Amino acid sequence: MDPQPTHAEQHSPLVMQLHRRRLLLATGAALAVIGFVPSHDLAAQTATPSPNQRAIDQLIDLSRALCGGGTFDPGRADMLLNLFSADNALQGGLDTLLAEPATPSAATPVTERSPEARAAAEAILVYWYAGVFKGAPVADRSAVYTQLQAWQAMYTPAWTTCKLYGGWADPPSLTPQSPENP
Amino acid sequence: MPQSTGFDCDVAIVGSGIAGALVGWKLAQAGAKVVILDSGPTVNRVEGLALAFSSMASSVPDATYKMNPWAPKPATLDPNNYLVQTGPDPFVSNYERVVGGTTWHWLGTALRLIPSDFRLKSTYGVGEDWPLSYDDLEPWYLDAERTIGVAGDDIEDNGSPRSGTYPMPPHPLSYSDTQFSEAARTLGLKVTATPQARVSIQEGYNKRPRCCGNAFCIPMCPIGAKYDAMVHVGFAKDAGAEIRENAVVFKLDTDANGQVTQLHYRSPDKTDSTLTAKQFVIAAHAIETPKLLLMSISDTLPRGLANSSDQVGRNLMDHPTQLTYAMAPNPMGPFRAPLSTAGIEDLRDGEFRKERGAFRIELGNDGWSWPGLDPVAWSQKLIKEGVEGRELYRQIAELNVRAVRVAGLVEQLPLADSRVTLSDKLDDIGIPRPEVHYIIDDYTRNGLKAAQARFAELFTALGATAVTQVPQLQGAGHIMGTYRMGTDAKTSVTNSYGQTWDHPNVWLAGSGLFPTAGTANPTLTIAALALRAAPEIARALGYSAATPPAA
Numbered sequence: 001m002d003p004q005p006t007h008a009e010q011h012s013p014l015v016m017q018l019h020r021r022r023l024l025l026a027t028g029a030a031l032a033v034i035g036f037v038p039s040h041d042l043a044a045q046t047a048t049p050s051p052n053q054r055a056i057d058q059l060i061d062l063s064r065a066l067c068g069g070g071t072f073d074p075g076r077a078d079m080l081l082n083l084f085s086a087d088n089a090l091q092g093g094l095d096t097l098l099a100e101p102a103t104p105s106a107a108t109p110v111t112e113r114s115p116e117a118r119a120a121a122e123a124i125l126v127y128w129y130a131g132v133f134k135g136a137p138v139a140d141r142s143a144v145y146t147q148l149q150a151w152q153a154m155y156t157p158a159w160t161t162c163k164l165y166g167g168w169a170d171p172p173s174l175t176p177q178s179p180e181n182p
Numbered sequence: 183m184p185q186s187t188g189f190d191c192d193v194a195i196v197g198s199g200i201a202g203a204l205v206g207w208k209l210a211q212a213g214a215k216v217v218i219l220d221s222g223p224t225v226n227r228v229e230g231l232a233l234a235f236s237s238m239a240s241s242v243p244d245a246t247y248k249m250n251p252w253a254p255k256p257a258t259l260d261p262n263n264y265l266v267q268t269g270p271d272p273f274v275s276n277y278e279r280v281v282g283g284t285t286w287h288w289l290g291t292a293l294r295l296i297p298s299d300f301r302l303k304s305t306y307g308v309g310e311d312w313p314l315s316y317d318d319l320e321p322w323y324l325d326a327e328r329t330i331g332v333a334g335d336d337i338e339d340n341g342s343p344r345s346g347t348y349p350m351p352p353h354p355l356s357y358s359d360t361q362f363s364e365a366a367r368t369l370g371l372k373v374t375a376t377p378q379a380r381v382s383i384q385e386g387y388n389k390r391p392r393c394c395g396n397a398f399c400i401p402m403c404p405i406g407a408k409y410d411a412m413v414h415v416g417f418a419k420d421a422g423a424e425i426r427e428n429a430v431v432f433k434l435d436t437d438a439n440g441q442v443t444q445l446h447y448r449s450p451d452k453t454d455s456t457l458t459a460k461q462f463v464i465a466a467h468a469i470e471t472p473k474l475l476l477m478s479i480s481d482t483l484p485r486g487l488a489n490s491s492d493q494v495g496r497n498l499m500d501h502p503t504q505l506t507y508a509m510a511p512n513p514m515g516p517f518r519a520p521l522s523t524a525g526i527e528d529l530r531d532g533e534f535r536k537e538r539g540a541f542r543i544e545l546g547n548d549g550w551s552w553p554g555l556d557p558v559a560w561s562q563k564l565i566k567e568g569v570e571g572r573e574l575y576r577q578i579a580e581l582n583v584r585a586v587r588v589a590g591l592v593e594q595l596p597l598a599d600s601r602v603t604l605s606d607k608l609d610d611i612g613i614p615r616p617e618v619h620y621i622i623d624d625y626t627r628n629g630l631k632a633a634q635a636r637f638a639e640l641f642t643a644l645g646a647t648a649v650t651q652v653p654q655l656q657g658a659g660h661i662m663g664t665y666r667m668g669t670d671a672k673t674s675v676t677n678s679y680g681q682t683w684d685h686p687n688v689w690l691a692g693s694g695l696f697p698t699a700g701t702a703n704p705t706l707t708i709a710a711l712a713l714r715a716a717p718e719i720a721r722a723l724g725y726s727a728a729t730p731p732a733a
Contacts (some may be wrong), residue, residue: 068575069612109570121191122565125574139238141223150561156518158406159241160231162394163518165384168547169354170585172515 008141055081059097059124066121067128069176070152076144082123083133129153152177186547191424192215192723194445194459199283200705201691201712202415202465204329208716212725218418218456219429221253221470222280225412240558241551243287243659244276246402252430252450254280265469266605266617272621275500275657277467281427284467284659285410286392287401289521290378291544291703292332294323294342294710298531299700306535307733310593310697312677313669317708326709327377330409331387334377344566350382356547358514358586359524360599365643366526369636372436373545376525379409379705388413397517397548408520410511429455434462434478434487434688436605442487442688452611461687461719463714468498468661468694469616472602475542475665477614488665488682488690493675495603496662497596498618499699502626503656504541504633507550507587510647514586516549517557523547529636530701539593539629542701543636549585553652557582573624576704588640590633591658594626594699602664623653630655660704665694679718681713688721 040155060072060080084091093116126132129149131141146158155173157163192214195202202218210216212616236244242258249257254264256276256541267273277284297316302309324346329332334348350377363373375655380399381392393407413642419425429447437443444458464471472495478487486494526543534540546552553565561578569577634651640650670675671683679693682688693704693713720726 016442023543066570068572070569070575100456110570125565125570126562129565129574129578130558130563132238137238142232142235146242148558150558150578152556153561153575154517154581155513156515159517161395162405165392165394166354168356168395168437168519168523169360170515171357172513172518174384174577174583 062097063124063128066124067149070149080127089116089122092118093117097121189456189460191215191459192459193463195456195463195465197283197466198281198415198425199465199467200285200411200584201708202463203411203418204462204709204712205465205691205716205719206423207414207418207421209720210418210423212720214723214725216418216423217426218423219426219431220281221430222250223427224281225286227402227404231312231404234401241401241556243401247278247280252428254609255279264615266607266615268496268617268619269619271622273618275659276281277660277661278284281408282412284711287520288705290326290399290408291522292379292381292706293340293378293411293702295700295702295707296531298585308536312697313667318653322710322714323706325713326706330709331381332377332378332379333382335375338480339372340374341530349376353378353380353382353520354394354524356377356519356523358547359545361514362545362644365640368643369639371528373524373526376522378520380520381407393520395518397519397521399521427552430611431474432477436483436554436685438588440685442685448611463691467692468664469602471690471692471694472664473616475527475603476604488675488684488688490684491672491675493666493673495664496598496601498600498620499594499596499663500603501591501658501660501699502594502622502630503658504590504630505552505587505652505656506637507553507650508641509586509588509648512581513583515583516547517584518548521548524727538632539588539703541590541592541629541633544589544591548585549582550587552587588637590637591701592626592629592633593701595623596619596663596698597623661696661698662693662699662704665690666697669695679715689715691715
């Protein structure tokens with residue numbers, strides 16, 4: 001099947017609009033990354049990371065262990081920290097989880113966690129996988145929807161993302177979408 | 183050329199869905215002064231997608247459309263937000279009230295009815311006959327396919343004989359379709375490519391790009407590869423038609439001779455206006471159209487407009503749908519194709535129709551989204567069950583890639599007591615909400631049971647597990663029958679062109695005209711009937727007939 005965008009596709013105002021939207025989202029994400037200095041390499045070069053930066057890094061490490069894979073935007077991690085800070089019970093559960101070893105094998109099994117820690121773990125998972133916190137969509141959900149963890153885990157990109165015309169006739173790829181994926 | 187002197191326009195069209203848009207386009211092309219009114223606003227595609235993504239149910243049919251207080255509509259997840267239901271069965275289909283109408287969220291399936299659908303009473307002794315035959319409509323089906331751009335297989339007619347070719351080749355079957363095809367063959371059934379109004383050619387069609395498999399046809403094709411009526415709203419505007427959005431028509435007036443003289447419409451700020459015209463076309467779908475007719479009561483028309491037969495609002499039909507889903511033994515690859523590319527059409531006709539409803543089978547490419555378990559919802563379910571870490575990641579990928587569903591769209595007979603009337607409850611701008619008394623009879627229930635039995639066989643043949651027959655009936659969104667056409671003014675509302683028996687300058691368009699439901703998704707038939715009516719309306723205006731159907 002022909003993977004090239006058609007003339008009409010290339011020149012459709014709607015397609016261009018959507019492409020621009022994706023570009024803006026990608027740009028926004030990139031700026032967020034730069035702004036929050038997310039990578040561990042860069043973090044290691046920082047002599048004295050701010051308390052907030054340390055908290056973001058810790059939350060991302062915890063999120064990665066809980067979620068099982070994927071990529072994590074530091075700006076969104078910061079937003080999640082703010083959401084936790086507004087709920088004492090959930091914040092307590094988060095503190096408990098952060099105090100545990102980061103490696104999954106050494107962490108407390110799900111069933112042995114305290115109710116607060118279980119609720120906090122579930123909140124973290126639902127936030128990254130579904131863009132939801134305490135049963136409601138998070139403020140930036142429309143911007144991050146196609147990059148939610150639930151879609152990152154799939155073998156095919158999120159719906160609304162253009163794929164190959166007719167590629168649907170072939171057996172599905174079973175290759176993870178990202179090298180970050182397990 | 184006829185003059186519009188004394189009138190605001192030649193023809194006022196209420197509703198800008200596929201029927202209103204096509205008629206408006208044809209009449210504007212013929213030279214008529216056309217005004218198309220719609221109760222809702224113009225939709226912005228990017229804003230619609232953002233709206234869907236910010237909601238918990240991102241892929242339900244109305245996820246991309248606002249609920250405008252001046253033009254409320256049944257919500258997918260709660261149709262009773264607008265419909266006032268009095269039972270006995272729940273009516274769960276919905277529609278959009280925006281410029282372009284419900285084609286914004288339709289699937290794009292462009293099947294024709296089959297010949298016996300037009301002769302149900304004569305052939306099987308149930309339902310009604312249509313006032314025209316399949317052969318009468320066939321040239322207009324062809325015209326409709328070329329007008330809206332249908333991709334289909336010229337070799338496989340799906341039981342509807344053809345006099346010409348499709349304008350575009352069929353879309354490839356999905357990998358999932360081919361797996362179903364193998365299973366169906368063992369049962370003596372055949373999987374065929376579904377004709378669909380979705381661009382399949384690289385150069386595009388009607389300024390629409392080719393489909394790119396973004397798997398979001400419902401609620402909204404992100405790139406406009408699927409036909410929606412905005413195409414012909416645009417063409418109508420190019421030909422000189424005026425579009426008045428956010429104009430909620432709530433009454434039509436008649437003169438002493440029974441001619442309709444003007445309509446009244448209300449704006450979101452509750453101010454009222456009028457529009458006079460020589461001819462009126464009501465194309466506001468099968469619930470809003472009868473509502474408007476019933477609201478147009480007067481001393482001389484106590485039952486409402488065009489309702490001397492007392493058939494307005496009656497015979498409400500849908501295609502009650504059996505939804506069944508399962509886990510395929512091998513990866514099938516959903517979420518990378520149009521939501522459905524194939525179906526099984528072998529079960530749409532037979533002697534059994536004397537006893538029970540026929541059905542067609544739609545094969546989905548959308549995993550378990552319809553039952554409410556799209557990947558995002560599924561992840562929440564697994565998280566709630568305590569799954570996390572790499573196991574969560576693995577399960578989301580491996581379960582979704584094998585998730586399959588089928589839907590059986592079952593025929594429903596016209597029943598006089600299955601109807602739409604006016605509620606005494608009002609909407610936000612003081613207009614009555616529709617009251618729906620919906621009935622599904624044993625004819626249809628037995629069709630649903632037959633569909634369940636077929637699905638059990640099909641999934642066994644596929645080697646599927648976790649087969650789930652959804653017990654709640656699903657709505658297909660195929661609302662039909664509420665201002666039916668016929669040959670007798672005593673038992674029908676219009677003639678075969680949609681011209682009302684009672685008021686010769688009032689024409690009705692849309693699936694409310696259907697005397698029976700058949701099993702084909704109704705949009706192509708709506709388009710064919712609208713294209714067939716347009717030249718008659720042009721003639722009534724004194725213009726030469728609009729373009730004849732393609733040979």
